[in-house]
Amino acid sequence: MRTLEEQIDVTTPVDRTWELLHRFADYPRFVDGVVRATPHGRNRARLDVEICGVRRAVDAEIVDHGRGRVMTWELVDGVHLRGTFALRPLDGARTQVQLRLEYDPDTLREDIGGPRGFAQSHTVEEAVRTDLEHFKEVVERPPTRR
Template structure:
């Protein structure tokens, strides 16, 4: 398994950053390679991705969700294997540190090479930078789910 850890400071309160992150269907607006996400239940999402010509569909289950603190997930079934957590850290009333930690299993030669060259890390960093731009430009979340999954 490979690991990625990235973080970014966003200029919105912790509840705004967290609430927006719970709007999984909006991820294609700031995550490159993500074509569509369907929220099937409170804890199950279906992802459609296309990265460098590799098309994938997989399900991910929310394994832990604590409002304004963290969202953790793992893929279920299928060939795609990944798990991770995004945590939200209040810096002050108007700033939040968003931290991503993810483990994944590269599939095939191209993904293994891409991982070794740091492409996944760069993509994660770029996704967080696009999230920062997305939420700061909006200034408010597009929705939010405040339920807990423990």
């Protein structure tokens, strides 16, 4: 099992940042490969993903760990990925977003393809960094009025 930890500071209050993490419909805006995401039951989300040209649906189980602003998710349909988001308020207007991703390189390659060894680790790291940068862009945009 491999573990990757990344973090990014965003210029939004912790409550707004937390809210975006729970708006699954917005996931395609910042998670590469997610085409559509919808709530599915109380603690699940259905993700339509496209990886290496193959489209499929996977379910993620989501667990909130209360007031500590920690959310854990795990894919339950084959792909062996588990992640934890932890939000830490830096002040009233800024939040640190920490992501811990756990994956098994062998089963990840079997499930979605791609490179092996160091190249795979590098690919996963780059994808996570890019997704966090996209998350920052989305969460820092002013909310649209409805």
